[in-house]
Amino acid sequence: MPQAPPASTTPTSHPLTQLWVRYRQYRARVVLAFVLSTVRKVMDVMPELLIGAAIDVVVRGSDSFVASLLGVADRHEQILWLAVVNAVVWVLESTFDYLSALTWRNLAQQVEHDLRLETYGHVQSLDMAWHESRSTGSTLAVVNDDVNQLERFLDTGVDRLWTLALNVVLVGAVFAASSWTLTLLAFLPIPVIIVGSLWFQRRLEPRYAVVRSAVARISGLVSGNLGGMATIKSFTAEDRELERVREASDAYRLANADAIRASAAFVPLIRMAILVGFTMTLLLGGWMALDGTLEVGLYSVLVFMTQRLLWPLTSVGEVLDLYQRAMASVRRILVLLDERPLTLPGDRTMPAVTGQLELHDVRAGYADGPDVLHDVSMVVPAGEVHAVVGPTGAGKSSLLRLLLRFTDPRAGRVLLDGVDLRELTWEGLRGRIGYVAQDVFLFEGSIADNIAYGRPGASREEIVRAAEQAEAAEFVASMPHGYDTHVGERGVTLSGGQRQRLALARAILRDPAVLILDEATSAVDNETEAAIQRSLTEVSQGRTTVMVAHRLSTVRHADRIWVLAGGRVVDAGTHDELVGRPGPYADLWAVQTGVLTD
Ligand SMILES: Nc1ncnc2c1ncn2[C@@H]1O[C@H](COP(=O)(O)OP(=O)(O)OP(=O)(O)O)[C@@H](O)[C@H]1O
Numbered sequence: 090m091p092q093a094p095p096a097s098t099t100p101t102s103h104p105l106t107q108l109w110v111r112y113r114q115y116r117a118r119v120v121l122a123f124v125l126s127t128v129r130k131v132m133d134v135m136p137e138l139l140i141g142a143a144i145d146v147v148v149r150g151s152d153s154f155v156a157s158l159l160g161v162a163d164r165h166e167q168i169l170w171l172a173v174v175n176a177v178v179w180v181l182e183s184t185f186d187y188l189s190a191l192t193w194r195n196l197a198q199q200v201e202h203d204l205r206l207e208t209y210g211h212v213q214s215l216d217m218a219w220h221e222s223r224s225t226g227s228t229l230a231v232v233n234d235d236v237n238q239l240e241r242f243l244d245t246g247v248d249r250l251w252t253l254a255l256n257v258v259l260v261g262a263v264f265a266a267s268s269w270t271l272t273l274l275a276f277l278p279i280p281v282i283i284v285g286s287l288w289f290q291r292r293l294e295p296r297y298a299v300v301r302s303a304v305a306r307i308s309g310l311v312s313g314n315l316g317g318m319a320t321i322k323s324f325t326a327e328d329r330e331l332e333r334v335r336e337a338s339d340a341y342r343l344a345n346a347d348a349i350r351a352s353a354a355f356v357p358l359i360r361m362a363i364l365v366g367f368t369m370t371l372l373l374g375g376w377m378a379l380d381g382t383l384e385v386g387l388y389s390v391l392v393f394m395t396q397r398l399l400w401p402l403t404s405v406g407e408v409l410d411l412y413q414r415a416m417a418s419v420r421r422i423l424v425l426l427d428e429r430p431l432t433l434p435g436d437r438t439m440p441a442v443t444g445q446l447e448l449h450d451v452r453a454g455y456a457d458g459p460d461v462l463h464d465v466s467m468v469v470p471a472g473e474v475h476a477v478v479g480p481t482g483a484g485k486s487s488l489l490r491l492l493l494r495f496t497d498p499r500a501g502r503v504l505l506d507g508v509d510l511r512e513l514t515w516e517g518l519r520g521r522i523g524y525v526a527q528d529v530f531l532f533e534g535s536i537a538d539n540i541a542y543g544r545p546g547a548s549r550e551e552i553v554r555a556a557e558q559a560e561a562a563e564f565v566a567s568m569p570h571g572y573d574t575h576v577g578e579r580g581v582t583l584s585g586g587q588r589q590r591l592a593l594a595r596a597i598l599r600d601p602a603v604l605i606l607d608e609a610t611s612a613v614d615n616e617t618e619a620a621i622q623r624s625l626t627e628v629s630q631g632r633t634t635v636m637v638a639h640r641l642s643t644v645r646h647a648d649r650i651w652v653l654a655g656g657r658v659v660d661a662g663t664h665d666e667l668v669g670r671p672g673p674y675a676d677l678w679a680v681q682t683g684v685l686t687d
Contacts, residue, residue, distance in 0.1 A: 133182055140393065146167045155171065193244065193248045201236055205232060222456065226308035235421050245411075267390070279366075289355050297413045299344040438516065447504040449503075451498045469633055473634075476635075476636050477636070478677070523596030523599040524605045527611075529588040531588060531591065533575075540594045547598055555594040558597050560621045564587055602632055602633065604629060641677060647663075647664070
């Protein structure tokens with residue numbers, strides 16, 4: 090994978106300039122591709138010149154251009170030479186056609202591959218806050234669709250645009266060398282075409298930007314809905330959702346229709362301009378040939394050349410279309426690549442970590458929102474099991490996020506073994522932590538793969554051991570293929586409790602210094618939970634554990650329980666201490682054990 094290039098020099102500069110500055114590694118291949126295209130185009134213009142030379146041979150015989158060039162007087166021999174040159178030119182043109190297509194298309198594939206990896210890699214490096222503020226679908230639209238648009242343009246678009254320009258220059262040179270009057274006439278339509286193209290381009294640019302964002306909107310909507318299918322069905326909201334997708338798709342269709350209206354008018358305009366140039370050459374050139382002021386051979390070359398000069402320009406619209414779509418996509422890719430994570434890793438790793446965690450006067454919140462944690466200070470000595478409890482929205486998960494450095498505190502410090510988390514590398518911090526999130530995510534793969542995600546390369550015995558400790562071994566054994574049963578999106582569906590146990594096994598297998606459990610056993614029944622508790626007592630030996638739980642029976646054996654309310658620590662102590670004195674914990678305990686019913 091290529092190194093992530095620096096942020097583009099000037100975000101306002103042309104997307105192609107930005108690509109050129111960012112991706113030095115492709116420059117040599119781009120230059121080679123341009124050279125190959127140029128040679129092919131030169132060969133492509135040659136046959137018309139040879140036809141002119143052949144007519145010249147027939148009309149002027151031993152005075153012909155070929156005769157003076159080769160010193161061959163015989164017409165048959167001259168034509169033979171022209172046939173040989175023609176054959177060579179054709180072979181060369183075919184060879185260079187192959188080589189340039191190969192170079193452009195492979196370049197397009199390589200850029201697509203590298204850019205997809207780079208955008209995905211970059212997306213992974215961005216803050217959790219960034220991910221939470223954006224729909225998955227819109228990110229997907231950039232990583233997939235926008236990268237594909239650029240590939241399409243590089244595949245054939247650049248080559249076509251370049252050869253169109255080259256065509257004007259080469260054919261123009263032949264004209265200029267032959268007759269200035271005819272050059273002026275044949276080139277008459279070109280300023281119209283250029284001005285027209287630029288005008289259309291300006292009109293197309295904003296339209297394609299709208300088209301690209303409409304794609305992102307559909308993508309976001311559909312991927313969101315696919316994730317929430319159970320909710321849609323349970324609320325019989327299928328029609329409503331279909332309507333929302335229809336509206337988004339309609340917006341896309343209309344945006345495209347708008348762009349098509351603008352781009353489709355382009356070709357007829359160019360055709361009319363071409364008609365003028367071609368007719369003028371045909372008419373005036375013919376008169377000049379009749380008057381003897383223009384060679385017959387040259388006249389035929391120029392008529393052919395007018396065709397060659399002007400007709401390819403009808404495809405300018407199509408190529409510009411491709412170009413504008415690609416530029417709209419490149420802009421979106423570059424905007425994504427210029428996003429910078431706010432939480433950057435430090436450069437420190439500690440050889441061994443005991444797992445002591447400390448929060449000092451921590452204040453934290455999300456984006457521009459208000460603080461959700463206020464002056465939180467707590468110490469979790471190495472090897473102890475601490476719990477964080479409190480009403481919903483109290484800030485428990487937010488606190489755990491700080492420990493993983495998904496976000497940094499607005500004020501105060503968070504320390505691991507006395508070192509500010511901001512000083513540590515990601516591996517130095519997160520590599521020491523086993524985390525079980527509230528929403529368990531299972532990857533495509535087997536159960537064994539999913540458990541081993543915590544430590545790739547773990548042996549089957551280690552995986553089984555972790556599963557046993559997480560009370561998952563029994564249900565895994567009852568699965569159709571045991572540890573090789575496929576889970577994830579296209580695999581067997583597991584219950585919430587089963588998923589939690591796999592996630593726990595994954596965290597245990599990592600053998601971390603710190604175990605962070607966010608409602609890790611909320612979906613398992615009481616009996617399984619009690620069994621997991623017993624295992625956790627063993628598992629948490631020698632490591633620091635911080636757990637969040639609503640069910641207080643889960644945390645009653647913790648060394649210390651922190652009670653959070655409204656983002657503040659309102660009490661702390663052991664279970665016995667906390668139930669022994671009036672306060673929110675004692676109230677909650679009373680409610681959960683059924684002593685209080687209101
Ligand atoms: N991604 C987010 N963006 C903005 N605000 C958030 C985000 N996540 C949580 N909050 C807000 O932060 C506050 C604390 O939420 P948090 O999830 O930490 O509470 P909690 O105690 O874990 O709740 P629960 O028990 O329901 O999981 C809430 O007011 C919530 O609305």
